[in-house]
Amino acid sequence: MAEAAYLEEEFPAAVGETNRLPGERSVSMNIIELDKISKSYTRGKEQLQILKEITLHIAEGDFVAIIGPSGSGKSTLMNTIGLLDSPTSGTYKLDGVSTENMSDNGLAELRNRKIGFIFQQFNLLPRLTALENVELPMIYAGIGAKARKERAQMMLEALGMGQRGHHKPSELSGGQQQRVAIARALAISPSLILADEPTGALDSKTGIEVLELITKLNEEGNTIVLITHDSHIADNAKRVVTLRDGEIIKDVRNAPIPLQVQEAVV
Numbered sequence: 001m002a003e004a005a006y007l008e009e010e011f012p013a014a015v016g017e018t019n020r021l022p023g024e025r026s027v028s029m030n031i032i033e034l035d036k037i038s039k040s041y042t043r044g045k046e047q048l049q050i051l052k053e054i055t056l057h058i059a060e061g062d063f064v065a066i067i068g069p070s071g072s073g074k075s076t077l078m079n080t081i082g083l084l085d086s087p088t089s090g091t092y093k094l095d096g097v098s099t100e101n102m103s104d105n106g107l108a109e110l111r112n113r114k115i116g117f118i119f120q121q122f123n124l125l126p127r128l129t130a131l132e133n134v135e136l137p138m139i140y141a142g143i144g145a146k147a148r149k150e151r152a153q154m155m156l157e158a159l160g161m162g163q164r165g166h167h168k169p170s171e172l173s174g175g176q177q178q179r180v181a182i183a184r185a186l187a188i189s190p191s192l193i194l195a196d197e198p199t200g201a202l203d204s205k206t207g208i209e210v211l212e213l214i215t216k217l218n219e220e221g222n223t224i225v226l227i228t229h230d231s232h233i234a235d236n237a238k239r240v241v242t243l244r245d246g247e248i249i250k251d252v253r254n255a256p257i258p259l260q261v262q263e264a265v266v
Contacts, residue, residue, distance in 0.1 A: 029096070031192050031223045032058040032081060037090035039076050039246075050076045051087065052246040058225065058239075060191075062257045063218040065226045065234035068243035075196075077243065078227045082194050083111040095191040112140050116185030118214075120197040122177040124169040130156060130180045131165035137188050148187075155183035159213070175206035182213065186222075193217065195226045199233060211236055 039051040051073050058064050068074040079085035080092065083099065086107075092099045095114050099107060116137075117123075124133045131152050138148035156162050159179045169177050178198065185193055195214060199207030215236055218224045226237060234240045238257060242250035 029060060030057045030093075031060050031062075031095050032056065032225070033091075033093040034080070035091045037077075037080060037087045037092060039073075039080065039085070040088045050246050051080070053090065054246075054248060056241065056248065058223070059257050060223055061218075061221055063215070063224040063226070063236075063238040065228055065237035065240045066243065067228055067231060067234040067240060069229060071245075072243040073246040074227055074229075074243050076246075078194065078196055078225075081192075081225060082115055082117065083107045112137065113188065114191045116188065116190035116193045118178070118181055118185050118193065118195040118198045120200040122169070122174075122181045122201070124177055124180060124184075126169050129166050129168055130161060130172065130183075133169070133180055134184045134187050137184060141188055151187060152183070155186055156180070159183050173206070174202050175209060178202065178206075178210050179213070182210075182217075186217075191223065193222055193224050195224060197228055198226065 034054055034056045037051055037054040037056075038049070041048045041050065054073075054077065066074050066077060076085065080087055081094075083094070087100075090100075094110065097110060097114075099110065102110065124130075125136070128136075131149070134152035134155055135148045138151060143151070153162065153165060156165050159182060161176060161179050161183065164172060164176060164180075169180070172180065178201075193214075198214065199210050202210060211233065214224060214226065218238075224237075226233070228234050235254065238255040239251070239253045241248055242252075
């Protein structure tokens with residue numbers, strides 16, 4: 001009880017609540033609101049249209065897979081959702097916050113507070129231990145050393161990696177590295193977990209285990225957006241959005257979102 005109270009005082013999002021500033025919404029609604037998002041690049045005299053007026057709303061607590069072949073625009077859409085790239089036109093609200101007029105520093109701060117990333121290649125820093133890798137986003141968030149170490153250890157234990165905190169990435173299997181990466185993504189209690197081909201660098205058995213873990217995270221209330229080219233992976237999501245040539249060509253719901261979320265977004 002004392003440990004939870006300490007963490008809540010140092011880092012309120014560590015105990016149950018997603019990471020929001022005073023005045024930001026706290027009721028269930030859309031985490032993502034993309035409206036008429038377009039992205040184009042200029043190559044010489046040629047204008048390349050990568051995204052074409054994409055409109056996509058994703059509710060809190062949902063599990064959405066975005067699928068498409070190479071060149072469909074899914075990576076560009078992922079970068080837009082992750083605030084790693086800005087659209088040419090259109091509007092984007094992340095967890096109720098409008099992003100189109102924000103500075104680069106403002107976008108970076110919002111990204112660090114709101115989004116937990118899970119990458120195909122894990123993106124762990126090789127010179128840091130598993131525990132230190134999980135601590136990284138909390139360092140950027142300005143969390144004190146004691147609170148972040150306790151939080152990082154808590155996350156590793158929750159993912160079955162409590163005894164591996166002192167190991168460096170090279171001393172871990174692919175599946176163990178991805179579990180550390182997931183712990184890092186959860187460290188700041190983000191509003192959104194954005195997973196880019198999270199099983200792509202794993203063998204089939206380990207990939208299934210990681211996918212089951214991601215599904216469990218959603219069942220516990222986390223909002224998941226998963227980018228994949230594999231329809232079998234996508235079928236595990238509650239909703240599957242298919243891209244082709246920069247446009248949404250199909251949007252299918254496999255399972256309902258929680259009733260309280262449906263009521264909030266109607």
